[in-house]
Every structure is written in structure tokens, then in C-alpha cells.
Amino acid sequence: MSSRETAKVRCVAAVPCWVSLMARDLEVPTAFYGPLLGWKFEPAPDRFGPYVHAVVGDEAVAGLGVTGSGWGMPVAWTSYFGTESADAAADAVRERGATLAVGPLAFDAGRVVLAADPAGAVFGIWEGLPGRARRLELPGAPVWIELRTPDPFAAALFYGEVFRWDGRDPERFEVRWEHDRVVLRTEGYSVAALAKEQSGGPAGMPPHWEVFFSVPDADAALAQAEALGGSVIGPAFDSPYGRVARLQDPEGGRFAVISLKN
Known part of the structure; x- marks a missing residue:
């Protein structure tokens, strides 16, 4: 991240604090997400390949990069959780029978796994400049992530141990059960959930973290996504948190938009 954006995008321990898309051709997602979510794009350090930041107002809300030619990775959004120590979190991942794919690696804004x-x-771990959690009440900002998995309770135990959810200040940090989900809350608002795959979910998808971007009107965003060359995974529907549409960008990256309840 550039020095201007690094000052605004802070690593918040144990909670999701960044999302990034790895695409095949950077021109394709910028042409799609720019008009759909109202993003402008600014160049970012490109140590690992072309990379830009999506900006709403003067806030960097997401990163978009290009997959390496030899990686063989699908186009996908990745959610990053903050940590005080990338090394300790990586060790905790290994100790609990999970897989380390990359890192820890140093880059301009800290260290990443x-x-x-x-x-x-798949998920990311980011050790960077510390900050306090806050919710960006901006159209186009990521406002929610949700793990779709066969066993949300086993997943909650895993992530809770990796990020030490039980040892955090209960005044600022809470894990609870609501709306048939394990929900992570910080600073008084919900930021993530772990849910069992349900009817209406993206059929045939392996376990994954789903990123939700705020939009004023989910139905209008659904129609606009199709006009921009994306596709619709299913009809828009009402959730306990707002109206949701699940979409796919022209290169196959899946995500959701949500019109949040007041």
C-alpha cells in the first residue's frame, strides 16, 4: 500500500480487515467493479505483480492484483484477518492440521500469509500497522464476510484458536450464535459469520469465505452486473442482515452485494 493508504487501512487483530481479488487480466475486473461498486483505482506497490487499490471517496476498500502465470489459482476474492504476529498465526494454522500456501512474506504494508x-x-492473515475496528458506511465497501462450510462449529473452533478469539477484551470483542450462524462482533457491530451451507447458497461450491459489498439496491446491482458482463448465481433474497444478491464477475470471481438493513 502507498503511504497515504497505509495510514487509512489498518490491521485489526483477530477480525477481517482487508479483501483482495486475484484476477487474470487487471483490465477486466476494473472495468466491471468500477461502475458496479463506484470504485476508482489507484496504483499500489507491485512487488508481486500488477496491483491496484479500489478507492471510494478517499478510502481504500479493496485490492485487485494479477495471479502469477505459474500459480494455477482460480480467480477469487480472499478475506484477510489481522494478527499481531504472522509467524504465530502461521504456526497455529499448521498445528491445527490446516494448510499454509504462502508466507509469511514481507511486503510494503506488513507481513502476509x-x-x-x-x-x-482459503483465507489470508495480515500483520500490519495496528488500528481500531470501524465499519465503512460507504456504498462499495466490504461490510460483511461469511464462511460457507459443512461444520461451522468446527470452523469456529479453528479460527478461534488461530486468532485467540476467547482471549480478547469482551467489551470490544464477542462471538455469539444468531440467525443460525456463529457471528463475530467487534466494537458493537457484526463483521463476519460462519454458516452451514443452506438452500439458496451457491450450489456446488467448496467451503469458502464469501465477501459482501454494500450497495444501495441489491436488485439494481444484480441487473447492472449482468449488463457489465457478469453473471447471477441466484435471485436476490432477503437475509437477516439485508437484501442479498450473489454474483460472478466476467473472470469467474464470486462475491455478493447487500443492501443493509437500517
């Missing part, structure tokens, strides 16, 4: 939990869901 890519891993997969025991069920195979």
Missing part, C-alpha cells in the same frame, strides 16, 4: 482451513476454505 495465505492459508486454507481444515475444510479447504
